[in-house]
Amino acid sequence: xxxxxNDLMKLGFSENDATVYxxxxxxKTATSNPLITNxxxxxxxxxxxxxxxxARKLISEFETKGKKTxxxxxxxxxxxxxxxxxxxxxxxxxxxxxxxxxxxxxITIHKxxxxxxxxxxxxxxxxxxxxxxxxxGSGGEDFMEETMRPxxxxxxxxxxxxKITIKMIGYKNQKESxxxxxxxxxxxxxxxxxxxxxxxxxxxVYPEAGVVLNIIYSNREQPVxxxxxxxxxxxxxxxxxxxxLWGN
Numbered sequence: 179x180x181x182x183x184n185d186l187m188k189l190g191f192s193e194n195d196a197t198v199y200x201x202x203x204x205x206k207t208a209t210s211n212p213l214i215t216n217x218x219x220x221x222x223x224x225x226x227x228x229x230x231x232x233a234r235k236l237i238s239e240f241e242t243k244g245k246k247t248x249x250x251x252x253x254x255x256x257x258x259x260x261x262x263x264x265x266x267x268x269x270x271x272x273x274x275x276x277x278x279x280x281x282x283x284x285i286t287i288h289k290x291x292x293x294x295x296x297x298x299x300x301x302x303x304x305x306x307x308x309x310x311x312x313x314x315g316s317g318g319e320d321f322m323e324e325t326m327r328p329x330x331x332x333x334x335x336x337x338x339x340x341k342i343t344i345k346m347i348g349y350k351n352q353k354e355s356x357x358x359x360x361x362x363x364x365x366x367x368x369x370x371x372x373x374x375x376x377x378x379x380x381x382x383v384y385p386e387a388g389v390v391l392n393i394i395y396s397n398r399e400q401p402v403x404x405x406x407x408x409x410x411x412x413x414x415x416x417x418x419x420x421x422x423l424w425g426n
Contacts, residue, residue, distance in 0.1 A: 179193070182196075182200060183196045183197060183200065186199065186200070189256065189260065192227070192230070194219060194223050194224075194226070194227045195227045195230050195231060197217050197219065197227075198213055198217055198219070198224055198227040198228060198231065199227075199231055199236065199237070199250075201213050201216040201217050202231075202237060202248055202249075202250050203250050203253075204216070206249065206250060207247060207248070207249040207250075208247070208248060209242075209245050209246065209247050209248070210224055210225065210228065210246065210248075213228075213248070228248060231248075232248075234259070235251065235255060236250075236251055236255060236256070236259075237249060237250055237251055238251055283407065283408065283409045283412075284406075284407070284408040284409075285405065285406065285407050285408075286405075286406045287403065287404070287405055287406075288403070288404045288405075288406065289401055289402070289403050289404075290401045290402065291324075291325050291328055291329055291396075291401065291402065293404075294325065294329065294402050294404055295329040295332060295333060297391070297404055297406065298329075298333055298336070298382075299332070299333065299336040301382075301384045301387050301389055301391075302336045302337060302340055302342055303336070303340070304384065304386060304387035304389075305340060305342055305384060305385075305386050305387065306386060307340055307341050308340075308341045308342075308343075309340070309342055309343075309385075309386060310342065310343045310344075310345055310385075311342055311343070311344050311345070311382065311383070311384060312344075312345050312346075312382070312383040312385075312416070312417065312420045313344060313345070313346040313347070313348075313380060313381070313382050313383075314346075314347050314380060314381040314383075314416070314419065314420055314423065315347070315348070315349070315377065315379065315380030315381060315393075316346060316348030316349055316352050316356050316368075316380065317352070317380065317393075317395040317396075318351075318352050318395070319352070320395070320396065320397040320398060321395040321396050321397070321402070322356070322359065324396040324397065324398065324401075324402070325395075325396045325401075325402045326359070327359070330359065334363060334365070337363075337365050338365065342365060343365055343366075343367060344365050344366050344367070345367045345368075345420070345424070346366060346367070346368045346369075347368075347369055347370070347371060347420065347423050347424060348368055348369075348370050348371070349370060349371055349372075349373055350370045350371065350372060350373050351373040353370050356368075369423075369424060371423070378394065378395050379392060379393060379394050379395065380392075380393045380395065381393070381416055383413055383416045383417055383420065384413075385413055385417060387408075388408055388409070388410045388413055389406060389407065389408050389413070390406075390407045390409065390412050390413055390416055391404050391405065391406055391407075392404070392405040392407065393405075
């Protein structure tokens with residue numbers, strides 16, 4: 179097999195199609211008989227290849243004295259054909275990349291201390307070593323007593339193991355009770371908002387995991403509830419909010 183035949187096959191020709199195409203290029207114009215002779219291929223194989231080449235508009239077909247005659251078209255059409263295919267390939271590639279990057283939003287609900295601890299530690303593992311977790315809103319004494327103190331050691335073992343930094347925006351009226359716990363840890367960076375902004379829920383943001391947690395704080399009547407939302411756009415939005423509050 180010569181190099182030109184091999185190159186044509188790389189462009190989508192079968193070996194027979196390439197052989198017939200090159201034979202016709204030498205003859206310029208021919209009926210099927212000379213092509214059969216020059217290629218050494220069976221008659222039916224030559225006819226099949228001629229049909230393929232006509233369909234691709236690489237050769238033209240016309241009748242001379244009642245016989246089908248074939249003529250090669252300018253090989254520039256090969257370049258035009260693959261320029262068009264490149265445009266199609268680029269369009270398909272762009273569409274597939276878009277489908278790959280588009281994430282379906284996932285929402286799950288987790289209740290109680292055990293589920294909450296399992297959820298927090300699983301998300302910490304999805305952050306890179308030395309990464310940062312962001313929290314908007316600290317829970318009050320009830321939340322600390324009912325949920326955080328019971329899970330504190332296991333939760334912070336995971337935090338310390340991954341060298342995670344927790345950047346938190348809390349509330350001033352909860353500062354005293356919260357500091358009792360956090361000042362023993364080296365992982366926290368905290369700023370406090372005025373008490374008037376307090377609410378019974380908080381937001382945790384895990385950038386690399388693409389997850390936001392909406393935490394409904396526990397009290398003596400109800401367990402902690404975490405609503406996990408996997409959504410990169412929501413992550414970006416809450417990070418922007420966090421950075422604005424942090425800066426102010």
